[in-house]
Amino acid sequence: MASIKDLDVVGQFSSKLEEIRTKLLVQAMGEVMNEATAQFCHSHKQYMKSGLETCAKKCKEDETMFETIQAYMEDLKVKSSIMKEKNTELPEILEEIDDKRRHKELLIQKIEKLKQDQAKSRELIQVQNKANKDRLKNLNKIKEIFQERLSLDIRKVQGEKLQFIFRNINHKNPESIYTFVLRINAEGVYQIISSDPPLAQMDHLERRLQETNNFSAFLANVRKAFVALHNATNTH
Known part of the structure; x- marks a missing residue:
């Protein structure tokens, strides 16, 4: 059934019917x-x-x-606009997710490399510590020998540094001391920190020690250098 939307038409229709009714009543009077x-x-x-x-x-x-229906259409329009906006943002969101995934993979690779480097470092440190312990044992043996024969005394100073003290260099004053300070660095290399009195050839002796690792010969050469320095000074 078609809907009647014009209420005036309904009114006119009603008025017309009333007019017909009136005429019928008049005729039937x-x-x-x-x-x-x-x-x-x-x-x-x-x-x-x-x-x-x-x-x-x-x-x-x-x-x-x-x-x-109009409300549904407006709601659908809003949702379509939101969906369109989301579809526009989707590629950027996916790209950002890919970037984060790649960044995560790089971080995992770096962490794995750091773990490997740390393991190697620990292994190297253990090897170096063992080597340093062996060197210290050799130094103690050398100390005993040189203490008996060359009046050498070794003392630990300033943490891990060692001071080597020679006596009997000056025969007129046997208690006069000639010293140098040595340390073993993190790489296990011998390094001369200082000498008193200073020796001009100490750098050369240090390089020879690093090349040969013969500490007994190094100590003997240092003592010879101190004796030569003392004799040269007394000569002048």
């Missing part, structure tokens, strides 16, 4: 109205009234339905 005609007119009036009420109700329902 002089006649005897039978009961069947009266019932028919009454029934017709009730039918029209019911029809008008039904049309008005249908119009109201249609308006509500149109408003609901």
Whole structure:
């Protein structure tokens, strides 16, 4: 059934029906109205009234339905706009996710490399510590030999540094001391820190020690250098 949307048409229709009814009543004024005609007119009036009420109700329902459809259309438009915006952002989001995944992989590789480097460093340190311990044992043996024969004394100074003290260089004053300070660095290399009195050839002796690792010969050459320095000084 088609909906009646123009209420004026309904009004005109009702007015027209009322006019027809009036004419019928005027024409029947002089006649005897039978009961069947009266019932028919009454029934017709009730039918029209019911029809008008039904049309008005249908119009109201249609308006509500149109408003609901319009609201759905607006909501769909908003959601479509949001979806379009999300689709535009999606490639950037995916690219950002890929960048983070690549960055994570690089971090994992760096961590693994650091673990390997640390393991190598620990192994190297252990090897170096063992080598240093062996060197210290040799120094202790050399110390005992030189203490007995060359009046050498070795002392630990300033942490891990060693001071070597020679006596009996000056025969007029056997207790006069000639010293040098040595340390073993992190790489296990011998390094001369200082000597008193200074020896011009100490750098050369240090290089020879690093090349040959012969500490006994190094100590003997240092003592010879101190003796030569003492004799040269006394000569002048």
